[in-house]
Every structure is written in C-alpha cells, then in structure tokens.
Amino acid sequence: MIRVAVIGAGAGGLCALRHLCAKPATFDPVCFEQSGRVGGTWVYTDETGTDQYGMPIFSSMYQELLTNLPKESMAFPGFPFDKKLPSFIKSQDVLEYLEDYADHYDVIKKIKFYQYVQKVRPIDQEKVTVKWEVTYNDVRDTSQVSTEIFDGVIVCNGHYFVPLIPQIQGMDIFKGQIIHSHNYREPSPFEHQRVVCLGASSSGVDIAILLSKVANKVYLSHNKGTLKSQFPDNVELKAGIKCLKENSVVFQGGEEEEEIDSLILCTGYRFVFPFLSEDCKLDITDERVTPLYKHMIHTQFPSLSFIGICKVICPFPFFHMQVQLALAVLDGSVELPSKEDMDKDTEADFRKRLEQGLPWRHAHHMKEKQWDYNDELAAIVKSDPIPKSVSDLYNHVAVDRSSNILNYKKKNYVLTGPETFEEVQ
Numbered sequence: 464m465i466r467v468a469v470i471g472a473g474a475g476g477l478c479a480l481r482h483l484c485a486k487p488a489t490f491d492p493v494c495f496e497q498s499g500r501v502g503g504t505w506v507y508t509d510e511t512g513t514d515q516y517g518m519p520i521f522s523s524m525y526q527e528l529l530t531n532l533p534k535e536s537m538a539f540p541g542f543p544f545d546k547k548l549p550s551f552i553k554s555q556d557v558l559e560y561l562e563d564y565a566d567h568y569d570v571i572k573k574i575k576f577y578q579y580v581q582k583v584r585p586i587d588q589e590k591v592t593v594k595w596e597v598t599y600n601d602v603r604d605t606s607q608v609s610t611e612i613f614d615g616v617i618v619c620n621g622h623y624f625v626p627l628i629p630q631i632q633g634m635d636i637f638k639g640q641i642i643h644s645h646n647y648r649e650p651s652p653f654e655h656q657r658v659v660c661l662g663a664s665s666s667g668v669d670i671a672i673l674l675s676k677v678a679n680k681v682y683l684s685h686n687k688g689t690l691k692s693q694f695p696d697n698v699e700l701k702a703g704i705k706c707l708k709e710n711s712v713v714f715q716g717g718e719e720e721e722e723i724d725s726l727i728l729c730t731g732y733r734f735v736f737p738f739l740s741e742d743c744k745l746d747i748t749d750e751r752v753t754p755l756y757k758h759m760i761h762t763q764f765p766s767l768s769f770i771g772i773c774k775v776i777c778p779f780p781f782f783h784m785q786v787q788l789a790l791a792v793l794d795g796s797v798e799l800p801s802k803e804d805m806d807k808d809t810e811a812d813f814r815k816r817l818e819q820g821l822p823w824r825h826a827h828h829m830k831e832k833q834w835d836y837n838d839e840l841a842a843i844v845k846s847d848p849i850p851k852s853v854s855d856l857y858n859h860v861a862v863d864r865s866s867n868i869l870n871y872k873k874k875n876y877v878l879t880g881p882e883t884f885e886e887v888q
C-alpha cells in the first residue's frame with residue numbers, strides 16, 4: 464500500500480482523494496484539512512481577519528459573486544453540476560457541488576478535519592525512494608501535535624489566500640482605507656464613496672462593477688492596455704497607479720484623482736508553502752515555483768506533487784488531469800524522464816514564455832496553453848482527454864467576456880455532445 468498525504472480539502476484535494484480512493488488496493492490516503500469542512504475557497508464567510516481559533520480567514524469569496532466560467536465547462540469530468548442551475552452560478556452552488564462530489568466518491572472518511580499541516584520533511588534521503596514526515600496540529604488545541612510517515616505528498620493548499628501587495632509610493636501617507644480584494648465582502652461600506660480598484664483581472668473587474676451600484680465613482684486602474692468592453696457610466700478606466708498622496712491617487716502619465724476614499728488592491732495572490740521544510744528544496748522567485756516538471760512534479764522528489772499551481776485555467780478539469788499524473792508517478796505506472804531531462808523541459812517551457820514576451824511572474828499562466836497541456840497529460844496517463852465541447856465553450860466565453868463584461872453571465876449554455884455546445888434561453 465502506498466500511503467499518501469493530501470494537504471487541503473478544497474477542489475484539488477477532493478479530486479486527489481477521489482482518484483486515490485478509486486484504487487483502494489494501491490493507495491492509502493489521508494487528507495489534512497485545517498478547517499472543519501470541504502470546499503476551500505468556496506466556503507464563503509462574512510468574516511475577515513482571523514477565525515474563532517485564531518487562524519487567518521482562508522476564503523477570498525465575496526457576496527454576489529457569480530462564477531466567471533459556465534458550470535458546463537467548470538465541472539469535473541464525469542460529474543456535472545445540477546442541470547437546473549443557470550450557467551453562471553453562486554459560490555454557494557459551487558460549494559454544494561463540491562460537497563456532493565465528496566459524498567458521491569465517498570472520500571470524507573479519509574479527511575482529518577481541523578488539522579493544520581505545519582511541516583513536511585523528506586526523510587531517508589539516502590534510500591532510492593524518500594519517505595515523508597508530515598507533522599500537523601489540531602487548530603482547536605494547538606498542543607495536540609502528531610507526526611505520520613507517508614510515501615507521497617500531494618499539496619493542494621490553494622493559491623488565492625495570501626495577498627500579493629504591491630509597494631506603491633505614498634501608501635504610508637494615504638488617508639483613505641486600503642484593502643486587498645481577499646478582504647472584500649460586499650459593496651455597502653463603499654456607498655457614496657470614490658473608490659479606486661487596482662488590477663483588471665477577474666476580481667478587479669467584477670468588484671468594480673459591483674461597487675458601481677453604490678459608489679459615486681469607481682476608477683478601474685490597470686496596465687492591461689485597452690479593455691474592449693463597455694463598463695457602467697460611473698466606472699472610469701485609468702492607467703496603473705504611479706503614487707498615492709494624502710487624499711488622491713496619481714496614475715501613470717500624471718493624471719490625478721482627488722478625494723479618493725478607498726483603494727482596493729485586486730492585485731492577486733502569492734504562492735506560499737509554509738509547511739515545506741528547507742530540505743524540500745522548493746524555490747519561489749517572483750511567483751515562479753521550481754523545480755516542477757509539468758508545473759507539478761518535484762523533479763528531485765517526484766513523490767511530492769502540487770495540484771493547481773497554474774493560473775488562468777479551467778480549474779476542476781485541469782486538476783482532474785494533474786491528479787492522475789501525480790498518482791501514476793506514485794504507483795509507478797508512468798515512468799518519468801531523468802531529473803536532468805525534466806529540468807530541461809521545465810526550463811525550455813519557461814524560456815519560451817519569456818521569448819513570447821510574457822513576464823517572469825507568468826511562469827505558470829496557462830490560458831490557451833492549457834488544452835494542449837491537458838491533452839499531453841491525458842496521453843501520458845492514458846486517460847480520456849477533456850472533451851472539445853468543454854474547451855470550446857470555455858474559449859467562447861473568454862471572448863464574450865472580453866467584449867461583453869456586463870452581460871456575459873446572463874447567458875446559458877448546454878453541452879450538446881462531446882464536441883458541441885449551444886446557447887439556450
């Protein structure tokens with residue numbers, strides 16, 4: 464039996480458990496989850512800061528959030544969302560879906576709730592295959608510390624939790640409030656305010672539109688070039704921020720907007736793996752995590768893998784493919800190239816990105832690359848690829864979103880076959 468530790472019971476951890484539990488004669492999984500329930504970031508709470516046990520609030524969800532992907536693309540392969548739901552759904556619907564997924568595949572029994580993983584350390588490094596020492600504590604009583612030994616570790620700790628805060632000149636003198644989108648919950652505190660949202664990725668755009676209903680004025684500040692879509696009348700697009708003054712924000716190019724009440728940093732999140740010991744030899748430099756083959760398998764310790772590091776993806780189908788590769792490496796059904804060849808492959812992928820003009824910090828951004836990647840993983844593990852209908856619908860919505868930000872979530876879709884989808888009323 465191969466003992467596998469899964470860290471986190473969000474979508475990635477549940478997917479890992481679903482596949483591990485499908486091979487009960489091969490794998491003996493234990494999942495450690497610091498909270499009391501499954502679902503990870505989809506567990507919305509009004510709270511910010513810390514919870515009743517002093518743990519930082521994990522979820523980055525806000526009220527009124529509707530998914531930015533249609534449920535028909537979002538679903539794990541073989542486990543569709545409830546047909547009665549519209550295509551773009553609330554966080555509560557996603558949470559219920561994940562709970563149903565966990566029940567359907569009977570994985571709850573493998574989860575140790577309220578257990579925070581403090582340390583993961585490779586041991587027996589001189590042997591052919593290392594073992595992993597996992598130390599965890601009960602968040603309700605931190606003196607309860609335990610250690611267990613595993614043959615493999617699958618890290619599914621989520622990557623939308625620790626805010627990436629840019630250093631902006633004048634932050635210390637600005638008199639308005641500054642919050643990160645991680646701590647944004649609902650628009651009412653911003654009523655009648657003049658607000659700047661910095662960053663025009665999914666959350667920045669969404670929060671700017673939600674705030675426009677109550678705020679007097681919203682400036683959406685970003686460095687993304689021209690945004691094609693129409694925005695509400697009181698949302699004005701601005702260049703990135705140059706600096707802050709006591710009451711105003713100066714944008715690149717010198718334009719200044721005065722009497723700004725709030726600045727919301729929709730500037731993304733950092734990768735953090737606080738539990739990995741130095742012996743794990745994982746490096747994070749400007750949001751590039753190395754040494755990871757195919758963005759997930761540690762090339763020095765292939766029994767240590769990471770699910771969902773990639774960004775700009777269709778997460779659940781993507782996790783479904785990655786998990787299968789992680790398991791195939793653990794049970795030996797797939798033989799990896801040599802460490803040297805894996806490192807070369809990783810480096811070639813990264814260099815190609817830089818040559819294409821992508822910034823360093825986009826080392827794990829997939830976007831249109833994700834579908835070939837999924838197909839490649841499917842071929843390696845000899846599993847069904849993601850159906851073309853799923854990727855075509857995802858791509859269709861991405862185009863619609865870029866030109867029709869105010870209305871794209873009002874549409875509904877059905878998958879009509881493995882290669883086809885239709886918009887429906």
Ligand code: FAD
Nearest residue numbers: 471473474475497503504523530531579580620621623771
């Ligand atoms: P998470 O859901 O973050 O789960 C990680 C789990 O690990 C948590 O339960 C956490 O408690 C646990 N954990 C972390 N550290 C430890 C530790 N040391 N010990 C024990 N447990 C630990 N995706 C979509 O498909 N569609 C969308 O529309 C969409 N919208 C999004 C909107 C927002 C605002 C955000 C933040 C994300 C959105 N996503 C969306 C992406 C979403 O993150 C993924 O869908 C997916 O839920 C990520 O799952 P995960 O398992 O990787 O991480």
